[in-house]
Amino acid sequence: MSDATIALAQVRAEQRSFWRNPAAAFFGFGFPIMFLLIFGTIFKGDKACIDGSYGAQGQCVGGALVPYNTFFVPAMAAWGVITSCFVNLAATISIRRDSGLLKRLRGTPLSLPAFVVGIVGSALIAALIVVALTAIVGHIFYGAPWPVHWLPAVASVLLGGVVFCVLGLLITVLIPNADAAPAVVNFSYLPILFISGFFFSFNNTVLQDIAKVFPVYWFKEAMLTAFGAKPSSSGWNGQDLLVLLIWGVVGLAVTLRFFRWESRRV
């Protein structure tokens, strides 16, 4: 079999495992959809202040007011990509490292690229599905518009997905064992999710500046732009994608250097 055929078989096997594993499927899909249903219902009819913050009289300073769900749907879609890629890979790879599955694979002739294409390809499929699901639920139940710029939307999901897969592999370096994976993973990105304004805008430039260091913020920006929640003629925002790309390239280099295939001896 050629490497391409093997890579395809890997993607298929990873997809099977993913959908048959209730925990993986739930973490990939459960939270973003659940929050969409909860917040979408609570704040239906409200406005969101995009790229700005609320002033003392409740006015939107330095940004634009849009219907809450126009903002919230692409934000939850972005979160879905992060869970399908970053959270999902960090968890499954630490489990496989602890159980010796990675070690076993390394003893077979399976090539590293084919293995990586398998896990990343499968995560991207999950990411595309969760984004589609979010857009459909948002449109049908909460009157959010369909994504305005299709090509930028798909491109952002794919680029962001790959970058968050790389970062998911990277974070396994910091995960001592699979039991600690959820704690490390959630601690590493949930606070950033909040200060990046995934749920609501707020007035604190320090936190906002901190958020801008991380790819989570820029990915949300890219998704808002592509979905049309932010004014843009093309749906592309070069700066968002560039920051993501830099995180991806640097993350990849660090991962290649420090990735562990075997659990640490206890």
Place this chain on the structure above:
Amino acid sequence: MAAIVVEELRKSYGSLHAVRGVSFSVEPGEVFGLLGPNGAGKTTIVEILEGYRHRDAGRVEVLGADPATAGRDLRRRVGMVLQECAVEPYLTVREVVDLHRGYYPKPLPTDDVVELVGLEEKAGVRVKKLSGGQQRRLDLALALIGDPELVFLDEPTTGFDPSARRNAWEIVRGMRKLGKTILLTTHYMDEAQNLTDRVCVVSAGEVVRIGTPGSLRAERAETRIQFIRPDGVTVPKVGEVVPGGEDGLIAMITETPTKALHELTEWAVARGIELQRLEVTQPSLEDVYLELTRDE
């Protein structure tokens, strides 16, 4: 050419010298056993041969290549059962075997391998649902699917009940018939005796003996003669007296059992004494092994 050559192999973990100058070689088609107690260094040796760990010193060759630098080409020709390793739990037996089948240039048919390891009734079952013994047999199947020339088995039957162990032995014998070279580690004496052509007894990182199971047994030539001590007489010393094991039992070991037995029975017959529970036994391989690996 030997399938495996190990010369003066050394490996330390910090200050712990796990392997201290081990040498042996394995011929093609041979079933070779690394036998030793836990912590002897068996896994360390095997994982150096598999390319997972790096040696500190010495020379190793696996199918003519150095596993430390050999790449996929060597892994295409070698099958491995690691001491601890899992399989994707949410795939079925057949799916996993099929997936691994694709990794190799000239694999065996999935059905044949699944049948060889006795999992044909579980082929459609998810790995998660298999028992420990069944998962171990799946490990064997995955080691075999690529039709390897050489197979490493690190404690393939540890944790098995006796009947599962016998099944596994049948599988290994089947692999041997297919002409595979097999290096297996075990701490079970009977496993080495039943499966291997030659064993290398390792203890505390050193080779204690290498030979066929038969030659190891023959090495301690002493035969043991034992019987119940008769009352009121002094028994002639026909060999070295060793602890009898239970009350009233007297045991002697000798390298010339015919002569010793003759002297003993002549003495007894002359006095009209019947020696109760008279027994003449060869040392078992287990005895030899225990003696060889005894801690100083």
